[in-house]
Amino acid sequence: MPNKNSLIHLSLAQAREGLDKKDFSALELTEAYLKEMEAQRDLNAYILELPEHALEAARESDKRLAKKEGGLLEGMPLAIKDLFCTEGIQTTSASHILEGFKPPYESTVTQNLKKAGAVFLGKANMDQFAMGSTTTTSYYGNTLNPWQRADGKALTPGGSSGGSSAAVAAGIAIAATGSDTGGSIRQPAAFTGTVGLKPTYGRCSRWGMIAFACSLDQAGPITRNVRDAALMLQVMAGHDPKDSTSSTRELPLFEAALGKGVKGLKVGIPKEYYVDGLDPTITQLWERGAQWLREAGAEIVEINLPHTKYSLPTYYVVAPAEASSTLARYDGVRYGLRVKGDSLDEMYENTRSEGFGAEVQRRILIGTYVLSAGYYDAYYLKAQKVRALIARDFHQAFQKVDVILAPTTPSAAFAIDEKPTDPVVMYLNDALTVPASLAGLPCLSVPAGLSAEGLPLGLQLIGPAFDEEVILRVGQVLEDAAAFKPFLER
Amino acid sequence: MSDQYFYEGASGPWELVIGLEVHAQINSKSKLFSGAATAFGAEPNTQVSFMDAAMPGMLPVINSHCVEQAVKTGFGLNAEINLISSFDRKNYFYADLPSGYQITQFTRPIVGKGYLDVELEDGSSRRIGITRLHLEQDAGKSVHDQHPDKSYIDLNRAGVGLMEIVSEPDMRSAEEAAAYVKKLRAIVRCLGTCDGNMDQGSMRVDINVSVRKPGAPLGTRAEIKNVNSIKFLTQAVHYEVDRQVSLLEAGEEILQETRLFDAAQGITRSMRSKEHAHDYRYFPDPDLPPLVLEKAWVETLRTNLPELPDAKKDRLMEEYELPLYDAALLVTETEIASYYEETLQALEAVTPKGAKLVANWLLGEVFGALNRDGKTLEDCPITPGALAGLVMEIQKDVISGKIAKDVFSMMWETGKSAPALIAEHGLQQVSDDGAIIPIIDKVLADNPQMVEEYRQGKDKLFGFFVGQVMKIMAGKANPELVNKLLRERLGTA
Numbered sequence: 001m002p003n004k005n006s007l008i009h010l011s012l013a014q015a016r017e018g019l020d021k022k023d024f025s026a027l028e029l030t031e032a033y034l035k036e037m038e039a040q041r042d043l044n045a046y047i048l049e050l051p052e053h054a055l056e057a058a059r060e061s062d063k064r065l066a067k068k069e070g071g072l073l074e075g076m077p078l079a080i081k082d083l084f085c086t087e088g089i090q091t092t093s094a095s096h097i098l099e100g101f102k103p104p105y106e107s108t109v110t111q112n113l114k115k116a117g118a119v120f121l122g123k124a125n126m127d128q129f130a131m132g133s134t135t136t137t138s139y140y141g142n143t144l145n146p147w148q149r150a151d152g153k154a155l156t157p158g159g160s161s162g163g164s165s166a167a168v169a170a171g172i173a174i175a176a177t178g179s180d181t182g183g184s185i186r187q188p189a190a191f192t193g194t195v196g197l198k199p200t201y202g203r204c205s206r207w208g209m210i211a212f213a214c215s216l217d218q219a220g221p222i223t224r225n226v227r228d229a230a231l232m233l234q235v236m237a238g239h240d241p242k243d244s245t246s247s248t249r250e251l252p253l254f255e256a257a258l259g260k261g262v263k264g265l266k267v268g269i270p271k272e273y274y275v276d277g278l279d280p281t282i283t284q285l286w287e288r289g290a291q292w293l294r295e296a297g298a299e300i301v302e303i304n305l306p307h308t309k310y311s312l313p314t315y316y317v318v319a320p321a322e323a324s325s326t327l328a329r330y331d332g333v334r335y336g337l338r339v340k341g342d343s344l345d346e347m348y349e350n351t352r353s354e355g356f357g358a359e360v361q362r363r364i365l366i367g368t369y370v371l372s373a374g375y376y377d378a379y380y381l382k383a384q385k386v387r388a389l390i391a392r393d394f395h396q397a398f399q400k401v402d403v404i405l406a407p408t409t410p411s412a413a414f415a416i417d418e419k420p421t422d423p424v425v426m427y428l429n430d431a432l433t434v435p436a437s438l439a440g441l442p443c444l445s446v447p448a449g450l451s452a453e454g455l456p457l458g459l460q461l462i463g464p465a466f467d468e469e470v471i472l473r474v475g476q477v478l479e480d481a482a483a484f485k486p487f488l489e490r
Numbered sequence: 491m492s493d494q495y496f497y498e499g500a501s502g503p504w505e506l507v508i509g510l511e512v513h514a515q516i517n518s519k520s521k522l523f524s525g526a527a528t529a530f531g532a533e534p535n536t537q538v539s540f541m542d543a544a545m546p547g548m549l550p551v552i553n554s555h556c557v558e559q560a561v562k563t564g565f566g567l568n569a570e571i572n573l574i575s576s577f578d579r580k581n582y583f584y585a586d587l588p589s590g591y592q593i594t595q596f597t598r599p600i601v602g603k604g605y606l607d608v609e610l611e612d613g614s615s616r617r618i619g620i621t622r623l624h625l626e627q628d629a630g631k632s633v634h635d636q637h638p639d640k641s642y643i644d645l646n647r648a649g650v651g652l653m654e655i656v657s658e659p660d661m662r663s664a665e666e667a668a669a670y671v672k673k674l675r676a677i678v679r680c681l682g683t684c685d686g687n688m689d690q691g692s693m694r695v696d697i698n699v700s701v702r703k704p705g706a707p708l709g710t711r712a713e714i715k716n717v718n719s720i721k722f723l724t725q726a727v728h729y730e731v732d733r734q735v736s737l738l739e740a741g742e743e744i745l746q747e748t749r750l751f752d753a754a755q756g757i758t759r760s761m762r763s764k765e766h767a768h769d770y771r772y773f774p775d776p777d778l779p780p781l782v783l784e785k786a787w788v789e790t791l792r793t794n795l796p797e798l799p800d801a802k803k804d805r806l807m808e809e810y811e812l813p814l815y816d817a818a819l820l821v822t823e824t825e826i827a828s829y830y831e832e833t834l835q836a837l838e839a840v841t842p843k844g845a846k847l848v849a850n851w852l853l854g855e856v857f858g859a860l861n862r863d864g865k866t867l868e869d870c871p872i873t874p875g876a877l878a879g880l881v882m883e884i885q886k887d888v889i890s891g892k893i894a895k896d897v898f899s900m901m902w903e904t905g906k907s908a909p910a911l912i913a914e915h916g917l918q919q920v921s922d923d924g925a926i927i928p929i930i931d932k933v934l935a936d937n938p939q940m941v942e943e944y945r946q947g948k949d950k951l952f953g954f955f956v957g958q959v960m961k962i963m964a965g966k967a968n969p970e971l972v973n974k975l976l977r978e979r980l981g982t983a
Contacts, residue, residue, distance in 0.1 A: 085547050098546065105540060107547060208547040215776035243549050244778050322776055325581050328590020329544040333643065344585055344641075371581070371771035380773060 007032040008171040009488055012076055012228040015174055019065055019075050026061035026075025029174075030054050030119050033077040037121060037172045040146070045157075045167040046122035047082050047140045048090055057119040064117060073235055074117030079173035081164050082123040083130060083210040084110045084219070089120075093210040094128045094138035097330045097337045097355025107208025108240045109177060109219045116235040121173055125163030128357045129327065130184055130212040133429045134419055135162025137359040145192055145413050146170035146487050149453050153415035158188030164222045165192040169487045175223040175232050179209060181216045182315050183408075183433025186445035189222050190408035190458025193447040193486050195475070196222045197229040200466045201440030202247035204233075205240030211326045213319035214245075216437050224486065226446065226476040230254035233468060249466055257469035262477050263297030265470070268401035272308035275410060275431050282407045282457055285449045289405055289459045292481035293474065301401050305393040310386045311435040316427055317370050317383035318438070323360075324367025330355060362423065391439040398464045403474050407432055408458035412451035436462045444471040448482040456484070497701065499735045504701045506731055507708060508667045509659035511696040512674060513652045514684040515628065516559045522627050522651030523550030523593065530690050534644035542649040544588035549777050556651040557781065559683040560600050560625050561791050563653055566677040566798055567620045569604025571788050575624075576780040581771040586630035586643050594654075596772045599624035600781065606657075606677070607800060608669040609818035618670050619658030628652050653684065659698065659708065664727035668720045671695060676799045676822045688718050695723055699730045701738065709734070710744040714758050717751045726751045730758050802827055810834070810845035819853055825867045826852070829874050836878030837885075847881055855898050872901050880908035890969060893917050921968040923975060926959070930972075930979050933958045944980065952976070 007029050010018060018024055034051050054077060061075035080086060083093040085103035092098040106114070114120075127137040134156040136142040143162045145155035146169050157166035161178030165188030168176050178185040180198035189196025197220045204219040211217055221232030234254050240246040269290055274283070290300045332338035332351030339350035356364070370379035397404065410431060420426045436443050442465070445458040459478055463471040496503035521528055524541040541548040564571050578596035601623035609615045630648035634641050655674065661667045675693060678684035685692050695718070700711035712734070714726050734744050749758040797805070799821040806817040806827075820830050833848050834840050856877065860870060880897060883889050889897060889912060900911045912918055920926060933955055934941050944951040959972050 083547075091546070093546070101546070103546065105545070206547070207549050210546045213776070242551060244551050245549075245776075321773060325579050325591050325771070325773070328581060328583065329546070329588060331583065331585075331590060333585050334543055334588060335545070345583075348583055368771065371773055373769045373771075376771075376773070 008036050008174075010174070011224045012073070012175045012231055013225075016072075016074065016076060016231075019061075019070065026058040026065060026119065027055065029075055030058035030077045030121070033121055033172060033174070036170075040170050040172050043144045043146060043166050043170055043172070044141050045125055045143050045163045045170065045172060046079065047092060047094060047125050047138070047163070049122040050089065050120055053089070054119050054121050061117050061119060071115065071117035072231065073113060075119060076117070077119045077121045077174050078113065079122060079124040079164050079167040079176035080110055080120050081126050081161055081177050081179055083126065083179060084177060085208040085210065086110055086120065086123070089123065091123065091210065092139070093130065094126045094140060095330075095355065095357065095360070096139040097351070098210075099139070099337060101336050103208070105208060108205035108242065109209060109236050111208075112235050112238065113177070118235070124161070124167055124173070124176055127160035127162070127184075127359070129210070129323070129360050130160040130179055130181055130217070131323070131359050131363055132159045133183065133187055133426065134416065135159040135166075135188070136416060136419060137357050139357060142416060147192065147413060147455055149415070149455060151415075153417065155413045155455070156191065156416050156419065158191035158413065160184040161188045161196075161222060165189055165194055165196070168192070168194045168222050168224060171488045175221055175228055177219060177232075177236065178222045179217055179219050180433075180437065180443075181212050181218075181319060182437045183430045185220045185222060186408050186433050186443055186458070186460055187429065189445040190447070190456065190460075191413035193456030193484060194222050194224065195226055195229050195447065195479075196220065196445040196458075197233055197468070197471075198437070198443045199233060199237060199468055200247070200442040202245055203237045203442070203466070203468070205238070205243040205246045207240055207242040207246075213322040214326055215322060216319060226444070226472055226479050227255065227258055229444065229475075230258060230472050247466065252469055254468060254472055257473045258476050260473050261296060262293055262474050265293075265298045265403065265474065266301050266401040267293050267298045267474070268301050268303035268397055268404040270303050270305045270308065270397070270404060270406060272305050273406045273432055277410050277428065278407070279411045279451065281449075281451050282410065285457050286405070286407050286459065289448055289478055289482075292478060293405065296477050296481070298474075303397045303401055303404065305390075305397060305435065307386060307389045307393050308435050311390055311438060312427060312431055314383045314386045314390065315430070315434040315438060316366070317379050318387060320363040320367035321371050321380050321383075322367065324364045324371065327356075327360070327364060359423075387438050390435055394436070394439045394441060394462070402464075403470050404462040405474075406460050406462065408445040408460040409433070412453060412455035412457055432460065441465055442468045442471055444475045446475045446478045446482070447484040447486070448478060449484065456487075496704065497731050497735060499739055501739050503704060504731075504735050505704045506662055506664075506727070507659045507700045507702060507711070508661035508663075508727060509698040509711075510657045510661070510667060510670060511698070512655045512671065513628075513694045513696075514563075514655060514674075514678055514686070515692040516556045516651035516653055517682055517684050518553060518555050518559060518651055520553055520555075521649040522553055522556050522625065524649050526649065528650050530692075532646055534642070534646060536646065538645040538648065542588065542645055544590070550593060550775075552778065552781060553651065556625065557600070557783070558791060559651075559681075560623060560653055561783070561788055562681045562795065563655075563678060563683045564601035564604065564623055565792055565795055566681050566683075567601065567604035567606060567623065567655070569620055569623065570602035571783065572598065572600055572602055573783045573785060573788070574598065574780055575600040577625075577775045577778040578772045579775045582768055584629070584632075585641060586632045586645070586648065588630065588645060588648055592627050592629065593775055593778070594626035595624035597774075598780075606670060606673050608666060608673045609814060610665060610669060611815065613813070613815050615814065616660075616666060618660045618666070621656040621658055623653050623655045626652050626654055659700075664724040667697065667727055668724050671720055671723060672822060673799070680796060680799055680824045688720070691718060694718055697723065697726055697730075699727060699734070700744070701731060701734045709738075710746050712744065712746070712758070713748045714751050715748060715761070722751055722753050725756045726758055729756060733758070796824075810840070811842040812845060812849055816846070816849045816853065820849065823867075829867055829870075832874035833878045833881070836875045837882060844881065844885060847884065848877070851877060851881060851898075855895065859902055871905055872898075876901060876907055883908050883912060887919055887921060887968060888912060889917055889919050890965070893919070893965060917966060919968045920963060920966050921971055923971070926963070926967055926972060926975055927979070929959050929962050929967075930955075930976055933962070934979060941980070952980075955980075
């Protein structure tokens with residue numbers, strides 16, 4: 001029986017088992033987390049903490065557990081990224097424009113989690129409207145990475161799901177929801193030594209999830225290990241008639257994919273992912289990862305994804321284009337911030353200038369530009385065509401291999417004050433995550449080693465559409481081989 | 491005939507070119523992408539879902555009933571149904587457009603090319619091409635006149651499904667444009683896909699008008715918005731043609747612009763597009779996958795269509811030998827055609843002559859009285875069976891057509907049947923020689939001078955004698971019999 005003070009060290013699977021075995025109660029588990037949240041408030045992982053709400057939910061969990069009616073995630077204390085609408089609870093997408101906004105509805109993903117018994121500890125910090133890779137564009141201050149470098153500088157936990165990744169790494173949430181548009185689950189997971197799963201586009205409902213780029217956004221979990229990711233996905237995913245892009249495919253039992261090993265699987269290594277600026281330790285880690293899989297019985301195959309180099313420019317046309325339109329609803333008319341003006345146009349300008357941060361404004365401007373008359377064909381239409389070619393690259397690759405192995409990021413977490421001031425340099429951080437996003441494919445980032453500075457690094461697995469099972473299965477083999485020691489165990 | 495298609499300017503004839511965009515509100519209990527209700531006239535903001543208000547994270551889900559309605563309408567327009575269509579966003583900021591974009595079908599509409607045949611008063615008909623029909627959302631309403639410096643927004647209409655039906659620039663006169671809208675309205679009403687109530691805004695027309703010298707390439711067009719009745723449509727076209735011809739003949743140019751029809755003054759006015767010309771930044775809506783229709787489903791809709799106005803018109807002309815114009819008028823609304831056919835069925839026998847007689851009575855007396863009293867066919871005090879009863883009395887020579895009009899008026903007032911009123915007021919036509927001859931003899935005896943003049947060749951006096959007989963018999967004498975007997979007595983038979 002684990003020591004009650006170390007409850008926060010348990011994985012989600014372990015904690016759930018502990019509840020069934022009555023080693024501790026859901027209330028005790030939640031209390032342990034709430035206590036730790038207080039102790040680590042300087043990380044600023046949460047925009048809003050929900051202690052009362054969480055305690056009440058934990059008590060309800062204990063009642064259901066007593067009646068042996070516990071759900072798959074009964075009593076599990078989670079951090080919820082602040083773009084999932086939670087009924088009656090402030091949901092801001094880390095923006096000023098939605099400050100104080102309490103949705104009168106619950107997102108499908110969080111509703112699924114609640115139905116499975118999960119306890120919500122709070123709303124996790126993030127980049128504003130999920131635009132960013134550092135969680136520094138939040139209106140509510142940046143989140144810190146619990147990991148430290150020798151120089152002691154404050155590090156980014158990645159982004160946009162940086163509050164979620166920091167919370168899971170630091171032991172102030174047992175698992176978290178994130179969302180990934182171009183890498184926003186995988187990159188923060190890699191930067192914090194946690195597991196991040198971006199499901200296939202259409203696997204999780206987007207209903208009630210505040211949109212950034214509708215054709216790319218996908219909810220997914222950030223967890224301590226691969227098994228926990230499978231459990232979270234099981235609950236988060238599923239067809240939702242309220243989302244027209246939600247897949248009607250039946251959900252497999254994701255956990256059942258684990259433990260099957262990789263014998264006979266073909267693992268593709270895309271040579272185009274040796275991008276400029278790739279940290280040499282990452283190259284080495286990638287090669288080591290391939291070696292681990294080979295030793296476990298997989299066949300390593302070099303593959304080509306020839307349009308990879310166009311992914312970033314394509315992404316930075318498509319995503320802002322969609323955002324410029326989707327974010328038009330934040331206009332000061334019906335909800336959220338309104339800054340008065342002498343005319344309707346002036347009210348729009350005042351509200352949106354004050355309500356949106358600089359990065360959001362930049363992307364709205366880019367998006368408006370690429371969709372405007374005279375530029376549409378050269379930018380948006382061209383980007384859509386290239387996007388189709390990128391998807392075709394993957395499709396062809398998956399005729400030859402079962403799964404693709406690549407690094408998650410070109411570098412380890414950097415210090416917040418080292419954040420590139422040139423947005424284009426900043427966007428390079430997404431080079432390895434964006435291609436699969438454009439193709440809508442499922443990806444898993446698994447912590448696999450440390451950088452020269454002792455910071456976590458992740459390896460990424462990319463699977464064919466709707467084959468989350470293969471990335472979970474291979475991910476667990478990598479996890480076992482890497483024997484990565486998470487932040488909490490150091 | 492051809493001169494009706496030309497406008498006579500100072501410099502000679504001009505040809506009008508008109509194309510119409512009709513926004514028809516889909517007959518559906520719920521909105522195009524949400525479950526909110528669509529009933530007309532509800533309290534402001536009581537029929538608004540989270541989706542309609544563009545709350546964060548809300549997503550559109552297509553209402554399959556609206557799709558069905560669009561496909562049916564497509565069939566009514568003799569148009570191609572596109573099995574794959576898609577939705578785009580039309581982006582612009584306005585306070586009554588909650589999401590900041592309208593979901594529409596810009597690149598791939600659900601219905602493609604088709605046509606409508608319209609019948610004109612001179613008995614001719616014209617074929618007007620349909621470019622497309624696409625699905626789109628309506629916007630909400632801004633109310634500017636309830637507060638000195640605030641506007642109110644009503645989102646009840648936001649998200650209601652519309653069919654935008656775009657015609658080719660095939661119309662050449664206001665009459666054709668009006669006939670087109672009437673025909674379109676007859677079709678959507680027959681199909682039940684739109685109630686066609688222009689006064690409630692369920693059908694709104696944007697008019698594209700230009701003028702050119704006959705045979706010349708198309709001129710620059712103006713688009714006139716906000717036209718919500720057929721009368722206004724006609725007025726707007728007339729005004730706009732006058733305006734454009736005057737400008738051109740004065741050596742000026744026509745601006746391609748959007749104009750508003752001002753119903754109070756009967757004029758069109760430029761909607762000065764302020765400083766920002768609209769760039770709608772259309773792009774495919776990433777929240778909605780392409781709309782894919784199953785061929786079999788579409789075919790089922792086709793086979794279950796009701797009889798369309800044109801088919802009904804052809805059948806009426808074929809079965810009852812009705813002229814085109816009568817048949818076209820009878821099929822403008824399903825209710826009129828039903829009333830007509832029910833009346834025919836109540837006759838003892840249907841002959842072409844009887845069918846034409848019923849058409850005359852329905853289109854003439856019945857509609858005259860309905861219009862006079864501001865009633866519709868639904869609350870018509872004379873049932874089809876009662877009208878048939880009246881027509882049969884005429885056919886059987888029980889009453890003359892003239893007396894029948896009096897009987898009709900009494901039926902309208904009292905709701906009694908024609909035979910009952912004829913009996914009650916003794917209006918029966920007299921067709922008995924024995925009753926008429928003594929009267930004729932009396933008239934001739936009283937007017938010996940005129941009889942003499944008639945016999946000497948003053949034929950016109952025959953009418954005078956008939957008039958005198960009818961006057962004495964209070965119009966009830968059978969006119970044909972009076973003619974016959976009078977000739978006999980005057981010795982001219």
